[in-house]
Amino acid sequence: MAFFSKLKERLFKSSSKLEEGLEAIVADAPDAKPETAADTVPEPAPGEVPQPPSETPAATPAELPHMPDEVPAAPAETPMEPPQELPGQAPSSAASLAEKPGLLGRIFGRGESSAPRRVLDDAMIESLEEVLIQADMGVETALRVTANLAEGRMGRKLSVAEIKGLLAGEIARIMEPVARPLPLYAKKPQVVLVVGVNGSGKTTTIGKLASQFRAAGKKVVIAAGDTFRAAAVEQLQVWGARAGVPVMTAPEGSDPASLAFDAMDRAEREGADLLLIDTAGRLQNRQDLMEELAKIVRVIRKKDASAPHNTLLVLDATTGQNALSQVDTFRKLADVSGLVMTKLDGTAKGGVLVALADRFGLPIHAIGVGEQIDDLAPFDPQDFACALVGMDG
Template identity: 75%
Template structure:
């Protein structure tokens, strides 16, 4: 299966929520237009008799081009023509609804319910409406417009984690407990290793033995050494030892896991600050990346986590996990719109290869269910 197919399948819960909502909005007050569909294109698409009336292709839907007005087809045949029947095509009614204030309001509500946040939802709907007010739109057309708008918002934040010539490049990984830090470190380590980089992991959450054990499991899976320290010991001193080891080994990357207990913000802030101070004794330019790992299932809460962690650490980029199995995938659009922080990757499952580079167009199409 293509990666896009897989991503679409993983984002089913988010996309079906949007899809069902859009269907309901268009059907509420929409009217049927007869349109011919060609599920299996057995003849050239340009065939004037059977070409689809006005459903644009998702991948080609330009952001700023107004949607072609629907083909008014009062005389459209109720049944396929002879050629249509010979070619095995069927006529299917397409429901279209005139884009008016009511419909825009419903669209805004749907996007807010999909965790896009109020500001982003309003902006997205306003951009969709521009130049299209009073036009008739089908669900498929709205999906395409929505996907194009989301891809536009997210285009500027889609950036892989930058790799510098510095050895070791220090990657500090922060985020609340359970957000997926350990899993993401394991997945990233495996990808970097496959790309020919040597990686060392430091299990900096020294307060939870289970967290250290889990990181070791991921290190084994990725084939990467994991440095640990006894439970309750100082994470900063482990980070320092890890710097020494990574330097001695000539490692390209040192990934440092950290604790995520937000319950005591002051302690956590001091702990992170101390880790940074100590690793800077070995390299004053470190950490070179501070990745904030966010759990998509927390929805709007992810926004306040970004705000909090930006105060605790110098966050340089985001990884959003658990986009599979949540209907809250829209939160990533809100994050991009609100903070503009680079989104390096998305987690779409619990397996080692379930970390995908963030591709705004594929994500937008998978999220909206556009083809």
């Protein structure tokens, strides 16, 4: 709950932009005006048979039919020992948001009957698409979200609050399959290679992950593989001292592949659960640096053919749609297995995370909204969807 409050507060740039756009869409309707409760036809709940109009008084909340409890989805099978979740991970589900539109329709039909509404038509759909594209959701994803939102609802009058609830449900549905904490398997040490372009937040993310796993009782070793930047090594050493985690370093300009090999040897000797290997910030158009990254992978596989067991790509949310090209490039070069999105507090276009989930389907292990240790948390699709559109969780 604390992280959700922080996420909502720091995603305000994105949510306020979306909210402004939605309010403008409804306000621009030629027939936009407050409605009375008598004018509002609430949307039936899933499975509920619509009833004809009646002259009897409306049912009180206590008389509404009982809504069935959700049935949790069966857990996905994994080829190895079930992964452990990041510390503080809470169960999440898009199912509740997916079911909310009907319930929201009934609630808002009574509680917000005075809110301005607009008929959902083709013009409104186009306006919604534009708002989502401006939030960096991308054209394809924006089209998919609005098409799903419109299904079965064309011709209905919707308020801003109802649209926000429907959008949150569609966003959560896209994000739910990719929301997975960083897994820890029985294999020791588990080697996690962390890659990304310059300034994406790799070093800080490694420090936060190391601290969190150490606090959860795991033995962690860090390898400062960015041997070209003394500042990156010093930053990792600060995080290592703070978390009580050893940080292996090498002289500036040393071969990072050699350091990674030595770090694997140490992690094995000391019985570490997790080895986090930092790498130099790499621009995807710098072929020499990319070849060096491939060398690191080749060398550590001489020690363990199954390593790296995870390759995390750290992305900066402020780069917008460029994040998609980074994922595409790093997947080919480093067999990326999961994503961490940082700096969501610094962008007005948080929708890029939705586009990434929709296009690539890679696990999103964590998101960051600041520089403090608790500003990195496991990704919760429902919390993210609500924060993005400006809803309370």
